[in-house]
Amino acid sequence: MKRRLLEILACPMCKHHPLELKVFDEKQEIEEGVLMCEGCGRWYPIIETIPHMLPDDLREEIEDKDFLKKWKKELPKRVLAKGKPFNLEE
Amino acid sequence: MITSKSELEILLERIGNFDAPKLKLEQYRLPAPAAAEILWYIGLRHKDLEGRIVGDLGCGTGMLTAGAALMGADYVVGVDIDAPALSKARGVVEKFRLGDRVDLLMCGVNDLSISVDVIIQNPPFGIREREADRAFLKAGIRAGQTVYSLHRGDEGVRKFIGSYVRDLGGKVDEILPLNIKLPPTYHFHKKKFHEFDVDLYRIVRGTC
Numbered sequence: 001m002k003r004r005l006l007e008i009l010a011c012p013m014c015k016h017h018p019l020e021l022k023v024f025d026e027k028q029e030i031e032e033g034v035l036m037c038e039g040c041g042r043w044y045p046i047i048e049t050i051p052h053m054l055p056d057d058l059r060e061e062i063e064d065k066d067f068l069k070k071w072k073k074e075l076p077k078r079v080l081a082k083g084k085p086f087n088l089e090e
Numbered sequence: 091m092i093t094s095k096s097e098l099e100i101l102l103e104r105i106g107n108f109d110a111p112k113l114k115l116e117q118y119r120l121p122a123p124a125a126a127e128i129l130w131y132i133g134l135r136h137k138d139l140e141g142r143i144v145g146d147l148g149c150g151t152g153m154l155t156a157g158a159a160l161m162g163a164d165y166v167v168g169v170d171i172d173a174p175a176l177s178k179a180r181g182v183v184e185k186f187r188l189g190d191r192v193d194l195l196m197c198g199v200n201d202l203s204i205s206v207d208v209i210i211q212n213p214p215f216g217i218r219e220r221e222a223d224r225a226f227l228k229a230g231i232r233a234g235q236t237v238y239s240l241h242r243g244d245e246g247v248r249k250f251i252g253s254y255v256r257d258l259g260g261k262v263d264e265i266l267p268l269n270i271k272l273p274p275t276y277h278f279h280k281k282k283f284h285e286f287d288v289d290l291y292r293i294v295r296g297t298c
Contacts (some may be wrong), residue, residue: 001191001193002193004165004193005193005195008143008167008205008206009195009203010203010204010205011203011254012197012201012202012203013201015203017203023199028190029189029190030188047179048180049194050176050194051179051192051195051196052196052197053195053196053197053201053202054196054197054198055201055202058198063127076225082093084225
């Protein structure tokens with residue numbers, strides 16, 4: 001993913017724009033990271049350069065939680081504690 | 091920079107098929123000659139590729155996404171719901187070294203919220219999943235100022251799309267009829283080639 005995607009992409013659930021980006025791994029482009037929505041508190045993983053912008057009912061809880069655990073040190077506390085649709089505390 | 095339609099077609103021929111095409115999503119690889127015809131029409135007749143921000147909805151293995159970038163689009167976003175297709179598309183983008191101008195996105199059309207200059211899309215014809223084509227038209231017109239959308243070539247379909255697009259606040263500006271020759275993709279394709287007529291619609295938003 002390139003940063004310019006943020007200019008044209010809004011949250012698929014609440015349509016808030018822009019989304020906030022946190023990068024975990026970057027080579028020629030962003031390999032792994034997270035897109036966060038200030039509007040509804042949802043987060044979307046970027047995996048192998050591809051942002052996964054799925055609605056709640058298409059997300060896999062186990063995979064999502066594994067992603068949160070993998071990047072626990074890098075992720076903002078609010079995502080870990082209260083992120084939607086899944087987080088590590090609720 | 092590409093200088094002829096046949097040069098584009100030869101490049102696009104290198105794009106692979108789906109490993110296991112999903113019937114539910116009506117996945118098939120748009121043949122390179124048809125893709126080149128479509129991209130040439132959009133890029134040269136309408137000047138809607140060079141320097142533009144383009145979205146490809148239901149990008150599959152990246153035929154039109156890569157093609158739009160090869161035709162000089164400033165930035166292309168390929169969107170698909172299917173993970174295996176996206177990973178194939180990523181390989182295509184890398185093969186053509188288009189990584190600095192192409193992004194891929196996993197999202198369904200109903201939820202998609204992007205804003206671009208031009209949408210190109212080869213949606214399901216809505217044969218397996220009823221009204222899948224409508225969801226794409228709706229998403230396309232929401233996302234792009236100009237939309238190029240491929241549908242079954244049929245008088246009834248033309249009538250329907252004309253009025254459906256009008257209801258969505260757009261206008262069918264031009265129709266390019268094409269013929270597609272598909273190598274057998276599904277088990278019920280018994281012939282050497284599965285041939286069918288399609289129409290490429292050029293739709294402009296907000297002109298009625």
